[in-house]
Amino acid sequence: xxxxxxxxxxxxxxxxxxxxxxxxxxxxxxxxxxxxxxxxxxxxxxxxxxxxxxxxxxxxxxxxxxxxxxxxxxxxxxxxxxxxxxxxxxxxxxxxxxxxxxxxxxxxxxxxxxxxxxxxxxxxxxxxxxxxxxxxxxxxxxxxxxxxxxxxxxxxxxxxxxxxxxxxxxxxxxxxxxxxxxxxxxxxxxxxxxxxxxxxxxxxxxxxxxxxxxxxxxxxxxxxxxxxxxxxxxxxxxxxxxxxxxxxxxxxxxxxxxxxxxxxxxxxxxxxxxxxxxxxxxxxxxxxxxxxxxxxxxxxxxxxxxxxxxxxxxxxxxxxxxxxxxxxxxxxxxxxxxxxxxxxxxxxxxx
Amino acid sequence: xxxxxxxxxxxxxxxxxxxxxxxxxxxxxxxxxxxxxxxxxxxxxxxxxxxxxxxxxxxxxxxxxxxxxxxxxxxxxxxxxxxxxxxxxxxxxxxxxxxxxxxxxxxxxxxxxxxxxxxxxxxxxxxxxxxxxxxxxxxxxxxxxxxxxxxxxxxxxxxxxxxxxxxxxxxxxxxxxxxxxxxxxxxxxxxxxxxxxxxxxxxxxxxxxxxxxxxxxxxxxxxxxxxxxxxxxxxxxxxxxxxxxxxxxxxxxxxxxxxxxxxxxxxxxxxxxxxxxxxxxxxxxxxxxxxxxxxxxxxxxxxxxx
Numbered sequence: 001x002x003x004x005x006x007x008x009x010x011x012x013x014x015x016x017x018x019x020x021x022x023x024x025x026x027x028x029x030x031x032x033x034x035x036x037x038x039x040x041x042x043x044x045x046x047x048x049x050x051x052x053x054x055x056x057x058x059x060x061x062x063x064x065x066x067x068x069x070x071x072x073x074x075x076x077x078x079x080x081x082x083x084x085x086x087x088x089x090x091x092x093x094x095x096x097x098x099x100x101x102x103x104x105x106x107x108x109x110x111x112x113x114x115x116x117x118x119x120x121x122x123x124x125x126x127x128x129x130x131x132x133x134x135x136x137x138x139x140x141x142x143x144x145x146x147x148x149x150x151x152x153x154x155x156x157x158x159x160x161x162x163x164x165x166x167x168x169x170x171x172x173x174x175x176x177x178x179x180x181x182x183x184x185x186x187x188x189x190x191x192x193x194x195x196x197x198x199x200x201x202x203x204x205x206x207x208x209x210x211x212x213x214x215x216x217x218x219x220x221x222x223x224x225x226x227x228x229x230x231x232x233x234x235x236x237x238x239x240x241x242x243x244x245x246x247x248x249x250x251x252x253x254x255x256x257x258x259x260x261x262x263x264x265x266x267x268x269x270x271x272x273x274x275x276x277x278x279x280x281x282x283x284x285x286x287x288x289x290x291x292x293x294x295x296x297x298x299x300x301x302x303x304x305x306x307x308x309x310x311x312x313x314x315x316x317x318x319x320x321x322x323x324x325x326x327x328x329x330x331x332x333x334x335x336x337x338x339x340x341x342x343x344x345x346x347x348x349x350x351x
Numbered sequence: 352x353x354x355x356x357x358x359x360x361x362x363x364x365x366x367x368x369x370x371x372x373x374x375x376x377x378x379x380x381x382x383x384x385x386x387x388x389x390x391x392x393x394x395x396x397x398x399x400x401x402x403x404x405x406x407x408x409x410x411x412x413x414x415x416x417x418x419x420x421x422x423x424x425x426x427x428x429x430x431x432x433x434x435x436x437x438x439x440x441x442x443x444x445x446x447x448x449x450x451x452x453x454x455x456x457x458x459x460x461x462x463x464x465x466x467x468x469x470x471x472x473x474x475x476x477x478x479x480x481x482x483x484x485x486x487x488x489x490x491x492x493x494x495x496x497x498x499x500x501x502x503x504x505x506x507x508x509x510x511x512x513x514x515x516x517x518x519x520x521x522x523x524x525x526x527x528x529x530x531x532x533x534x535x536x537x538x539x540x541x542x543x544x545x546x547x548x549x550x551x552x553x554x555x556x557x558x559x560x561x562x563x564x565x566x567x568x569x570x571x572x573x574x575x576x577x578x579x580x581x582x583x584x585x586x587x588x589x590x591x592x593x594x595x596x597x598x599x600x601x602x603x604x605x606x607x608x609x610x611x612x613x614x615x616x617x618x619x620x621x622x623x624x625x626x627x628x629x630x631x632x633x634x635x636x637x638x639x640x641x642x643x644x645x646x647x648x649x650x651x652x653x654x655x656x657x
Contacts, residue, residue, distance in 0.1 A: 039455075039458070043458060091442065093389075093442060143634065148633070148634050149630070149633045149634060152442070153583060153633065154630065154633075156389075156576065156579065156580070157580055157626045157627075157629055157630050158626070158630075159576070160573050160576050160577065160580070160623075160626045161623045161626050161627065163573075164619040164620065164622040164623045165619070165623070167619040167622075168617045168619035168620050171617070171619065172617050172619075280453075280569070281449070281450065281453070284446045284449070284450075285450075287442070287443070287446060288443055288446055288447065291440060291442075291443045292443070324457045324458060324461050324568075325457075326453050326454050326456075326457030326458070326568055327454050327457055327458050328454065329450045329451065329453040329454030329457075330451060330454035330455055330458070331454075332450050332454070333447050333448070333450045333451030333454060334451075336443075336447035336450065337429070337433065337444075337447055337451070340433050340437065340439040340440070340443060340444050340447060341432065341433055341437040341439060342437070
């Protein structure tokens with residue numbers, strides 16, 4: 001997709017456009033902090049103290065930083081699950097459902113084959129997770145290729161189905177004797193190994209590797225070229241002999257497989273159980289991150305990092321300041337609002 | 352299974368369908384003006400929590416309904432600011448609004464978790480007062496239930512029989528052409544968002560003040576998204592939306608019936624019926640669907656650069 005830079009910024013000297021950028025971002029951050037400060041003051045908290053807490057708890061200690069990486073992992077993967085299809089103009093709003101189905105199938109693997117050693121069980125779970133997500137995304141891709149239903153609508157509908165499927169299996173078959181809304185803890189062999197004695201698990205490495213692969217594919221391979229051609233002008237691409245329908249189905253399914261992997265990583269790494277309704281919007285957050293970073297790998301990395309600081313900081317505020325965790329969604333939303341409200345600051349590209 | 356339990360099931364299906372129909376009507380108005388609002392979930396949560404809070408404080412459920420309704424309209428204006436004035440992407444803005452709703456509603460509702468309220472009073476149907484007490488008590492509905500079908504008819508009349516509705520639909524089909532014929536697409540989309548938000552607020556108020564009579568986080572449980580699905584299912588038509596809402600309540604009723612008859616069918620599988628049915632209907636329509644959707648749905652109206 002061609003870059004459409006702001007024409008004014010091209011005529012300006014480099015230092016000028018850079019300083020403009022810094023001023024704009026600083027202003028945006030200030031607006032967000034000011035808006036959220038109002039919320040904090042209304043709920044009787046000291047905003048300055050809270051912001052200081054967020055920063056020191058996330059970037060101020062190695063433990064805090066590691067927690068940011070933990071929060072970042074699913075966001076990186078679900079953002080990628082949206083960014084890849086977006087390159088050929090497919091809007092995958094279904095990361096949430098694909099994540100649930102990935103988690104569901106991976107959990108089935110963990111329960112059914114719990115005697116397998118770790119080196120066999122984990123890849124199996126990852127494959128099952130990817131299969132679950134891919135199946136959930138194949139349907140919208142296939143329906144689109146038949147020209148029947150637009151993929152935005154299908155992915156949205158299937159989002160609402162997937163948590164019910166998970167609930168069906170958990171309540172009906174897999175639940176632990178104590179809690180009916182979650183499975184028993186996975187066997188150790190079904191848990192992703194953690195790194196450096198933190199809660200960061202192997203899926204973080206996978207997320208980074210996937211990001212690099214995505215960047216490489218887009219940049220240096222024939223597939224990447226063809227995908228950019230489809231994204232730029234589907235009709236022209238079709239006339240040049242690029243199999244459009246095939247790309248729609250395959251890329252959508254691969255996107256779903258990636259989201260499914262995020263689901264597998266959540267149950268195998270982060271939670272160690274499958275909990276009904278565990279996600280609460282990770283897939284949607286991935287959509288927003290991909291959209292805000294225009295599907296660009298570096299952008300995804302930076303945006304996920306910022307969002308993760310907010311999420312992790314919010315976790316701490318909940319513990320120390322007695323603010324309900326959900327309130328951190330307000331800070332997140334203000335950030336999104338301000339970024340969305342200033343689209344002229346960014347390159348105009350479709351997510 | 353007794354007649355009584357069947358009637359009880361129908362009664363509770365009517366309760367669960369009402370909030371959904373109001374919300375679907377709201378989304379129908381947005382989408383007719385060209386705006387997909389994926390943030391309805393958040394709008395509903397904020398309305399449900401604020402309406403509940405006001406009912407607890409004032410003791411007057413009608414005041415709660417009023418506040419929830421106005422709140423819904425105002426929250427939707429935030430979306431207007433993003434997608435109409437700032438011309439931001441509608442899907443992303445809607446999802447951002449959803450997260451906003453998750454957060455703000457939790458903050459508003461927190462002090463009132465588990466609070467008792469005066470629920471919306473139930474008014475018996477006039478003709479049924481001499482029925483056996485048990486039957487009559489099942490078919491005593493609140494005002495919002497009695498008003499929901501008239502509301503659908505009113506919205507239909509507004510959209511299809513008034514100049515304002517014609518303008519709104521014109522903006523949804525082709526904003527530039529509507530502008531050229533003297534309409535103001537910006538203003539009309541704001542009006543559509545405010546009115547639609549008020550309807551979603553009404554639906555949310557019915558949920559928290561009349562149906563469940565409590566507040567809990569994420570209590571709307573996807574109703575905002577069901578509404579989006581039902582709008583498509585009903586081909587963007589307010590009267591067909593009644594059918595859509597009936598379908599959903601029917602699934603709920605069916606599920607309760609199966610449970611009360613002792614048949615072990617997972618309620619979670621039945622939960623998926625409305626979505627799968629909507630998908631099947633969309634597949635069956637195939638190409639014809641394109642003529643039903645407002646032509647510029649989801650597109651940014653750039654407008655005259657002022």
